[in-house]
Amino acid sequence: xxxxxxxxxxxxxxxxxxxxxxxxxxxxxxxxxxxxxxxxxxxxxxxxxxxxxxxxxxxxxxxxxxxxxxxxxxxxxxxxxxxxxxxxxxxxxxxxxxxxxxxxxxxxxxxxxxxxxxxxxxxxxxxxxxxxxxxxxxxxxxxxxxxxxxxxxxxxxxxxxxxxxxxxxxxxxxxxxxxxxxxxxxxxxxxxxxxxxxxxxxxxxxxxxxx
Amino acid sequence: xxxxxxxxxxxxxxxxxxxxxxxxxxxxxxxxxxxxxxxxxxxxxxxxxxxxxxxxxxxxxxxxxxxxxxxxxxxxxxxxxxxxxxxxxxxxxxxxxxxxxxxxxxxxxxxxxxxxxxxxxxxxxxxxxxxxxxxxxxxxxxxxxxxxxxxxxxxxxxxxxxxxxxxxxxxxxxxxxxxxxxxxxxxxxxxxxxxxxxxxxxxxxxxxxxx
Numbered sequence: 451x452x453x454x455x456x457x458x459x460x461x462x463x464x465x466x467x468x469x470x471x472x473x474x475x476x477x478x479x480x481x482x483x484x485x486x487x488x489x490x491x492x493x494x495x496x497x498x499x500x501x502x503x504x505x506x507x508x509x510x511x512x513x514x515x516x517x518x519x520x521x522x523x524x525x526x527x528x529x530x531x532x533x534x535x536x537x538x539x540x541x542x543x544x545x546x547x548x549x550x551x552x553x554x555x556x557x558x559x560x561x562x563x564x565x566x567x568x569x570x571x572x573x574x575x576x577x578x579x580x581x582x583x584x585x586x587x588x589x590x591x592x593x594x595x596x597x598x599x600x601x602x603x604x605x606x607x608x609x610x611x612x613x614x615x616x617x618x619x620x621x622x623x624x625x626x627x628x629x630x631x632x633x634x635x636x637x638x639x640x641x642x643x644x645x646x647x648x649x650x651x652x653x654x655x656x657x658x659x660x661x
Numbered sequence: 662x663x664x665x666x667x668x669x670x671x672x673x674x675x676x677x678x679x680x681x682x683x684x685x686x687x688x689x690x691x692x693x694x695x696x697x698x699x700x701x702x703x704x705x706x707x708x709x710x711x712x713x714x715x716x717x718x719x720x721x722x723x724x725x726x727x728x729x730x731x732x733x734x735x736x737x738x739x740x741x742x743x744x745x746x747x748x749x750x751x752x753x754x755x756x757x758x759x760x761x762x763x764x765x766x767x768x769x770x771x772x773x774x775x776x777x778x779x780x781x782x783x784x785x786x787x788x789x790x791x792x793x794x795x796x797x798x799x800x801x802x803x804x805x806x807x808x809x810x811x812x813x814x815x816x817x818x819x820x821x822x823x824x825x826x827x828x829x830x831x832x833x834x835x836x837x838x839x840x841x842x843x844x845x846x847x848x849x850x851x852x853x854x855x856x857x858x859x860x861x862x863x864x865x866x867x868x869x870x871x872x
Contacts, residue, residue, distance in 0.1 A: 454674065460739065461672010463665065466748075473746035474823050474842070485843060505741070519743060523802050525795060526739040528671065530716070531753070532731045535684035537677075538791075542742070544799040552800060556807040562815075562861065562871040565808045566829045572804065573830065576797045580749075583790040584736060588755040589763060590783045591734050596767040597776045604773075612685050618777045619784065631685070632696060650773065660773040 451503045453539035476519040533594035609641040621657035662714045664750035687730040744805035820852040832868035
């Protein structure tokens with residue numbers, strides 16, 4: 451499942467409500483329909499879509515009742531700003547050896563309150579990491595703002611500006627640049643040539659870099 | 662803008678393409694329409710929606726051409742797993758004093774290559790933080806898995822299980838629990854009473870905790 455698929459899925463309120471419900475325990479279809487007050491036909495359509503991308507799976511209990519549950523851990527990070535649009539989604543996975551070690555460690559916890567303490571510790575660690583990430587993000591935005599001003603001063607048109615802003619993130623080939631900026635190859639070549647003539651960028655091993 | 666609004670907005674492919682385009686530089690409407698090969702009427706509708714939630718703003722240049730640009734830094738984090746559904750969106754902001762300091766620091770950078778180095782340093786820091794966050798998330802998932810098994814063993818029905826899983830994340834009042842689990846107050850009370858009678862939970866300053 452790529453991030454576009456995931457965003458399409460999460461763009462619907464009822465699908466979000468279904469996932470929220472299933473994140474608490476497996477449900478059978480009529481139960482979901484009752485809880486959310488949405489007709490079973492609509493619920494089935496949403497579940498089919500969710501299962502077609504592998505986010506939800508079905509299983510049958512010993513009374514032959516068909517339950518569905520969330521199949522995977524999925525993470526989605528979106529950052530939108532005047533100078534960046536970043537969408538990343540990845541399954542959250544752990545390697546088998548590490549999983550085994552954790553299972554063993556967690557398996558030895560016997561009191562619920564110890565589970566709760568450990569969970570709260572991990573949740574606050576995650577929160578701290580999120581804040582650190584957010585502040586890094588804010589710094590990147592500030593830097594990009596200042597950088598965009600400089601770029602505007604030295605570039606003679608939008609094309610040059612876009613190319614420079616993109617090269618700030620790292621060296622790129624002509625082809626990759628044309629693809630990223632959604633412009634024809636000849637246009638990318640034109641802009642790169644102009645910037646090279648001005649002495650602002652240089653080519654090194656097939657990739658363009660700012661000087 | 663709350664996270665539901667943001668997800669509704671990002672659920673449309675053309676709106677994502679518009680934001681991606683605007684994250685490179687301000688565009689005027691017919692330019693967006695040309696670049697994305699989407700009719701201007703549809704583009705205007707999307708832009709109106711984007712501006713109604715404050716994500717996009719319009720400005721006019723000195724040739725009276727109406728441009729639009731991304732107005733804010735927004736971050737969205739989604740995590741979906743068999744035991745959690747978390748959606749958080751927040752504007753990425755910096756306090757005025759810190760912003761001033763950063764502006765000063767970044768303003769003294771004069772070579773593009775130094776901007777580029779600093780940007781790449783911050784981007785790799787952000788990447789590291791993201792990985793750390795992801796691995797914490799994976800640990801939380803493992804812990805929740807083991808914890809859910811224990812809870813299944815000791816709870817006599819789904820209601821008790823849901824309540825316990827929720828209390829693992831921290832103490833809750835009866836009211837907050839009923840709201841979170843989307844169940845009537847009397848049902849929450851019933852489940853809490855059962856669990857209290859079994860000696861699994863206790864009440865402390867109006868909040869329920871696992872023992």
